[in-house]
Amino acid sequence: MDNLEIIKHVTLAINPEYQDWVLFKNGTYIIFDDITTVKDVKDEAIQLMKEFGPVFAGGSAGDFSVIHLNSTEGWLVSGHGYGMYTYVHPSELDNETPNDLEIGLYGRSKRNSDGENPEIEHINNSINL
Template sequence: MNNLSILEHIKLTINPKFQDWILFKNDTYIIFDDITIVANVQDEAIKLMKEFGPVFAGGSAGDFNVIHLNSTEGWLVSGHGYGMYTYVHPSELDNETPNDLEIGLYGRSKRNLDGENPEIVHINTSNNS
């Protein structure tokens, strides 16, 4: 059994060339291309999460893609926000062999929670990685 923390799993999902990202409470993270041009990264991340995190029926927030990971267990669910991904660990799902729809719907529900009540739990920058 792999005993990595969720943060360690998430670090393994991100291409090492991207060092600037912010993680929210329900495992949604936003990658910033250049954090040095952002005046207040926490405010910007919360603004983006409030804009792109909540899911509305029939809206583009309902669209998602599931990315199967090679570097660690689990999946990433991407949506309509640039650089925004939600990590789903296999232990979060009841089905041992979930399909992309199950994974995507679960990941989308986690992103919605982060969008409705954004709470930053980790800030990663090239200075602290």
């Protein structure tokens, strides 16, 4: 899946009420409630990703929930960072009928990769920054 396809799926996955978000290379994104209060969106997103992206066993960073999407294919995996989700497309998994544990573990590994090496792919904002 190319970058434009991921952006399309993530856009469809997000509640249209939220227009301000940052997407990272491995499909993790962060929603900002009020981007006008953020001094530098790139810096803030990278800081949040470094803080809440990496997974540490035995703590809240390892916890996740799986959200089944209706507006597009795939799932969102949420973790312990507020407004942070990881998009998982069905083509990324070997199993054609994966369960929530498989989806969640895969999404969590993607979030961990984004946390360890945060690379921004796209910034979506409702105002011109």
